Structures are given as C-alpha cells and as structure tokens.
Amino acid sequence: MSDIIEFLRTRRSVKPRDMSGPCPSAEEIDIILTIGARVPDHGKITPWRFIVFEGDARARAGDVIARVYASKNPSAPKEEVEIEKRQLMEAPLVIGVVSCIKQHPSVPSWEQVLSAGASAMNIVTAVTALGYGANWLTGWFAYDRDVLDGLGLKSDERFAGFIHIGTPTKPSKDRPRPALSDIVTRF
Known part of the structure; x- marks a missing residue:
C-alpha cells in the first residue's frame, strides 16, 4: 500500500484540548491555505474564503462569542460565559x-457549499501531512448570525467550520468506523 493511501486510511482528528504549540509557521500556513484552495470549484467562482485566528485574535473572537452568548443567555453563570470565551x-x-x-x-448553491466542505477537509489533510494535529469543528456560534456578524462575515456567508490546529500532546485514539457493508450499495 502506498504511503499516501496509508496516511489517508489512518488519518484521525486530534481534540483541541490535546494540542499545544508549536503550530504551523507562516510559511506552512500559506501552504495549508494553498492546499485548502485546491478543491473542486465548478465555474471557478471561489465559493469560500479563510479567516486565520492566531495569537490574540483567538481571544478577540472569543470575546465576540462570549458577548453574544451572554446577551442571549442573561441568566447564564459567569463560568459558562467564560467557557464560551475560550472556544x-x-x-x-x-x-x-x-x-x-x-x-x-449554472453552479447551484449546494455545489458551492460542498466545495467549501472540500476546502475544510483539504486543510485538515494538509495540516496532518505536515505533522500537526487538526480538528474540524463547528459549535452553536458557527451558526449564530450575531457571532457571524461580529467576526466579519457578510450577510450571505456562513462558517463551514473551524479547523483547530496544533501539536498533539498525546496519541489520538481512533473512533469506530462504519462497516462498508452498512454504507455501500451497488446500483
């Protein structure tokens, strides 16, 4: 089996709480984003873009998330709001x-959403190939219009996901995978 096939066959996500620094360098981030942009794109219309949250930008984004959470959950304990701030x-x-x-x-919106999803997966794959850990997550705030506005998204944009990236601090356990007999039919 080729090294690439074995890599794809055994790729797994790393929980963000099981990551630390270092993270990819500026040059590696450019490589990752270039690979993220190298996906099927019917009509060459680029139906995705990327926002990089690093350093203090992660905390500033957390402030937006926490502020929206607190406004929508006025009786939430301070500890809960702090958890949201650290997302x-x-x-x-x-x-x-x-x-x-x-x-x-001639390019339906569904194809454009799938292209953004393919971009997210390419980012996860590139990060993993560079030796880092990655995890594609969403969470309530990925779908909340007030958070999207606060993070600078336009009214017709939404998050396909947030790719959390860092150096794994411990081995990642694999999860059960579906049996092909349960998910494959032949027409």
Whole structure:
C-alpha cells in the first residue's frame, strides 16, 4: 500500500484540548491555505474564503462569542460565559472556513457549499501531512448570525467550520468506523 493511501486510511482528528504549540509557521500556513484552495470549484467562482485566528485574535473572537452568548443567555453563570470565551483558545491556531454562496446561472448553491466542505477537509489533510494535529469543528456560534456578524462575515456567508490546529500532546485514539457493508450499495 502506498504511503499516501496509508496516511489517508489512518488519518484521525486530534481534540483541541490535546494540542499545544508549536503550530504551523507562516510559511506552512500559506501552504495549508494553498492546499485548502485546491478543491473542486465548478465555474471557478471561489465559493469560500479563510479567516486565520492566531495569537490574540483567538481571544478577540472569543470575546465576540462570549458577548453574544451572554446577551442571549442573561441568566447564564459567569463560568459558562467564560467557557464560551475560550472556544477558540485550546489550539494555538484556528482557521475558519467561510462558505460564500455566489449567484451563478449554472453552479447551484449546494455545489458551492460542498466545495467549501472540500476546502475544510483539504486543510485538515494538509495540516496532518505536515505533522500537526487538526480538528474540524463547528459549535452553536458557527451558526449564530450575531457571532457571524461580529467576526466579519457578510450577510450571505456562513462558517463551514473551524479547523483547530496544533501539536498533539498525546496519541489520538481512533473512533469506530462504519462497516462498508452498512454504507455501500451497488446500483
């Protein structure tokens, strides 16, 4: 079996709480984002973009998330709001993949959303290939319009996900995978 096939066959996510520094360098981030942009894109319309949250930007984003959470949950204990504030703080780097639907006569929005998803997976794969850990997550705040506005998304944009990136601090356990007999039919 080729090294690439074995790599893809055994790839697994790393929990953000099981990551620390170092994270990818600026040069490696450019490589990761270049690979993230190398996905099927019917019509060449680039229906995605990336937001890099590193350093203090993770805390500033957490402030937006916590502020929205507190406003929508006024009786929430302070500890709960603090948890929301740390949503992007466990991993040293987070890349937000933004789905940007563009009006096009022959490219349905569904294909554009799938392209953004493919971009997120390419980022996860590139990060892992560089020797780092990655985890593609969303959470309530990925779907909350007030958070999206606070993080600078346009009204027609939404998050495909947040890719948490860092150096694994311990081996990642594999999860049960579906048996092919349960998920494959032949027409």
